[in-house]
Amino acid sequence: MLDLNYIKTKNGKINKCGGVVTSMDKWIKLIGSPELARVVADITGDGHLQLKDWRGLVSFYSNDIKAINNLKDKFNKLFGIKGHVYVDNRVNRRYKLFFISKPLALFFEKIGVPSGNKTNSIFDVPSWVLQGRKKVKTEYLKGFFTAEGYIYPTKLKNNDVRWRIGMEQYKNEKIKDRGKKYMEQLREMLKNFKINSSPVRFNGHNIRKDGTRSIGLRFDIEKSSFGNFYKYIGFDHSEKQRKLLFAMRGHNRCARV
Secondary structure, three states: OOOOHHHOOEEEEEOOOOOEEEHHHHHHOOOOOHHHHHHHHHHHHOOEEEEEOOEEEEEEEEOOHHHHHHHHHHHHHHHOOOOEEEEEOOOOOEEEEEEEOHHHHHHHHHOOOOOOOHHHOOOOOOHHHHOOOHHHHHHHHHHHHHHHEEEEEEEOOOOOEEEEEEEEEEEEHHHHHHHHHHHHHHHHHHHOOOOOEOOOEEEEEEEOOOOOEEEEEEEEEOHHHHHHHHHHOOOOOHHHHHHHHHHHOOOOOOOOO
16 A cells, blocks of 8 residues: 655645545545556656655656647646646757646655656556556556657568567666566566567667666567557557558558658
8 A cells, every 4th residue: 555645735625524635635546547557657758757855846858749738738637736838949849848846746756657867767567557457557558658669660681561569768787687577567568458579688788978888678569469559559649650550551661751
């Protein structure tokens, strides 16, 4: 049972039992819901959770203003927290979305959202997601594949094309085995929908600015499972979803981007 009492914030309303209703009481009721599973996946994928001293915030960066506005509306509806959008024009226009709330940031950390640099962090799929209903698993997987998943064609020697759908992440080489465990959890969740995938493999490396080495981990969805992936998971990204439909139709040529 999650103990979240220590980060409750009062909003002054009295409940039927005479206690003070808090923002945390409302957020706790979301645990086990598909809506919260999706938000957790969004942050774990493309988002950032930061906690330091008095500061707590959740942030997203995107060149898609529609996606930014959707996240802004979602947080306001679910958590009652208003986001702040900033425009970054330094290279190509992109949008920065910030939700500044220490209680909300602590809540996310407590329910399994990794904070700080995710490449250097050890984390698992939250237990309440792993043990949740299929709809909860669907929303988590859809959010994470939308953020971190790939779909692209590779040209074969006979000039045919093989489509690849999968997941790739990088982990500090010191914790690569824990990163592999997380990827295996995703594969097990996919099996709930009869979606088969290749074993997780280490693939390439990067040298980061601080001199540390990060190792790539990835797995691919088997072609025979493309249909179930589309039916039960899919992407919330129009271009990725378009490519998925193209791949399912068995086209042996590259889709135009």
